Amino acid sequence: MKRENKSKDFTFISKTLFFPKKGILAIGDLHLGYDSMIKDQGINLLFNQLEETKKEIEIIIKRIKAIYRLKKIILLGDMKHHFHFQKQEVSDLRNFLRFLEKHVPKEDIILIRGNHDTFTLSDYKLNDFYIEGDIAFTHGEKDFLELYDKQIKTIVTSHVHPAVLICDKINIKREKYKCFLVGKYKKKQFIIVPSFFSITEGTEISEYKKGESYQQLIPKNKLKSFETYVVGRDDVYHFGKYGKLIG
């Protein structure tokens, strides 16, 4: 049922994006520490985000390794949730990186800085963007001139947590799903990766408002002409253009 173009050099594996030829796995916003924020508000949430995240990534890596070679892992930013420094979060992140290091060498784990990522690590560098061949990876909140270099054909971002609402014909049953958005903007192919963290599905484009936290590279109207790939439990489904999907 998958509708992706075979000639394209990327594939969707659950909530993540994989480039088979290059062996690069790109993972969207993790927001580690979101669970502790909820707990801090006085809600006894019986959910361990770090362990659940590790479990999910483990399965994805297994799926990749069964067919391809995994060379690099890129975290697309917003790896942690709180804007201010929080000891627990950074220790969760370290724990998570140690876990990734079991699968690829340390130097092949690339961290992109997101707007939530206000920390430093002694053994990792935080990048504004990362370029490999004709693909650029960036968080998607800020623009960088380098992204629009001629040699770059594809830009991969996250940040906006794209999601769609799907309704049936009588419009009574409706469910929200995470999705990828793929389309052209400024002569580049953009791929927007959904958030990885599972506490919320994400945000529909129509819900984007003006203001800092919604600031991103592509205008809202333009996003509506992007192709939508919806993340299901077993597969990722193509649903056509976003704008036509949501009307």
Next chain:
Amino acid sequence: MTIVSEAVQYSREEIEKILHPLVREWFFSKFQDFSESQKFGVMNIHNKQNILISAPTGGGKTLTAFLSILNQLVSLSEKNKLEKKVYCIYVSPLKALNNDIHKNLIEPLEEINELAKSKGINLQKILVGLRTGDTTASEKAKMVKNPPHILITTPESLAIVLTTKKFVESFQDVEYCIIDEIHSLGNKRGSFLSLNVERLNSIAKTIPVKIGLSATIEPLEEVAKYLVGIDEDRKVKIAKVHSHKKLDLDVLIPTANLILENKPHIHMYRLIHDLVKEHKTTLIFTNTRSATERIVNYLKDKFPVDYTDENIAAHHSSLSKGHRFAIEENLRQGNLKVVVCSTSLELGIDIGYIDLVILLGSPKASSRALQRVGRAGHKLHETAKGRFIVLDRDDLIECSVIQKEMYEARIDKIHFPKNALDVLSQTIFGMAISQHWKLEDLLNLIRKSYCYQKLTKEDFLSVISYLSGEYDLEKDKVYAKIWYDKDTKEIGKRGKLARVLYLTNLGTIPEESFVTVKLQTGEKIGVIDESFMNRMHKGDVFVLGGSKYAYLYTKGMNLTVKPAPDRNPTIPSWFSETLPLSFDSALEISKFRKEMRKRFEKNLDKEKIKEFIRKYTYTSMEVSEEIYEYFYQQFHFSEIPDIDTITIEKYTDERDDKKYILVNSMYGRRVNDALSRALAYLMGAKGSAKRDVEVGISDRGFYLSSENTKIEKAFEQINSKNIEEILKQAIEKTDVLTKKFRHCATRGLMILRTYKGATKSIKKQQMKSHFLISSVKKISKEFPILKEAKREVLEDLMDIESTKLVLDWINSGKVKLSYNHVKLPSPFSLNLILQGHLDLMKIEDKQDFLQRMHKVYIQEIARRQDPEEFSYEEFLKDQER
């Protein structure tokens, strides 16, 4: 176990003998004789007997309770033997007690003091302390230092003082505990109070005498047991004081023909206006808050000369406290001509002289109707005058039958929630703050509460596990509220913040936030639950108060809509402000239907049947005409459903090819809710394609709409033994469970409303509750708070016990199912579609739904050959057409 017996009445002479001369003299300076409830109560209380006094409003219950106690305190104070301790605790669920207490306690005390002074007798001062949520910190501090001899409090404040060490010391010699308005405790607040009364019992050196005061209520024996709790040596007497108030009731229809009249509302206001003019002070009950405002505005608008801000007012729970007090005071002063209220003036507080009570729409139960009408002619021997005004034929029958029940003194039964684990968690946490407990002692104490007498050890231990943090994922157990030592089997307080957390988060009344729904013109239509609004998007159509509206935009707590009479709702709504019809009254209506059916089958002539209607329901000529017509149409269209017959109609709406199954099951919404969801679940889950089923639930029946119309099969599969399991699965994915879970999580202190100094908005609580419930489900299906949410849905919101009864009737053949295929819904069924509270039973898995929708998409692509031109939205519209 607890022994219940009937109280005997004592003579005036006997009671006089025991009264202190001052009290006696004071009493007879005010009253000629003891009232009936005093003849029952005063001696029994004096003799330290537990007693439940059930009497209609105006029976002087409160003074009955206080008279013996005042008598004892006056005797002590004359001998200078009054000690610095609490002798009596009075608990009432009402906050607005001030006036009642003033009249029944403070005034008598002052007058007795005066009397003593005039005789040169020196009395020690008898202190009365009021402790509610409104009591200031300095007053509280004063009370701790100088405990009142009589403490007036609410269930919540009682729990607080029971957790205050200094206060507890002065409770050791409490001799009396009065619980007022017991009839309003058939809810979790009642469970909460019953546990805290047991806490009090365990603190006091001897168990205090319990005095329960209640309006007319059934079953008294159970309420009496609730009052004193369950234990081997506990005894309680029941005093049932009959009403000597004559009832003057009538059911009115504002226009000659309810069906043909286009604008019945205009006639209704005219009728209200006429009635108000004929009386001095009129109290109008409306059932909903929004209707309350609407009626006041309309009357002011249409009759500006007669109604001004000075003589008409709306009274409901959303108004500020100050505002409500002002209205109540004005009412007592006789300044108001009309007060319109939802349910807020149903209870206790003295509201002065009312000579007419109007009930707009059905009060849904005879006990509530009596309580409301009882507000008129407050004095015991006066006549209580009540008028039902109805605009709808189903309501007409309902009100007529309720009127019959009122005249014949048939009262529906109160339901106390049993084994509520959220309230239990909260209470155990509070108890652990005061002292260490051996688990066995704790369980024994809890089981003495009527509401927890059958608590299983497993449930008790799972609450202990939850509170001690065993379900928590982290090792540090940040959320553990108590410590639990498995070796010594003891529990106790954990953490320095425990007391603060408990005091700032206790209580059982769920917070709700409402959004006002308005038209573009600014006209207010009603209110909806905030969580309901959160699920809506621009353009959605939903039902409110029987009409359909489309969502335009929101601004703050206002939702602007436009009428959308021709569109189908896109948002199911189970929310309802309206009260459910009691099971007992529903059965009465079914009996009446049976009587009517028999007469139509015998071909009796119209006048004979109308005469029967008037005699049976005590109604007028016009009413009997209207009821006759309604039954006539139903009888000749298909079949009259009755106490022995549930009629089921299968019908396809040709406009949109929607298939309906209409079930006329007159059992009240609480039973229909359970029955319809269980059937919908079975129908939706059968076959290869699991599909959602639309459910519309009302008091008189329900409808189901789905592709599968084989309800016969579902009825065959369901019985009183398996319904509980089926329902537990059926409600798994419903919004109602998520909502109840949020309430239970807040009561069980899984969600803290106030934490680290900040109070959470309900919106924030709601956002998280969805995720919270799914993470809890992963941990354990038996997690106590989840288990409790399911219990609350099944037993309190729905009525699983009565549903089992109905299923037994069906399976034994006592109740027949009669199926009909119809071209149009019968007259009785039509309102099931129009008035049913819609919900969607989610049976199809979220992932299966995605796959199905994707298949639809692919097929469409293949059909059009040109994916670029494909519009999903248009495609949906095509399908709709």
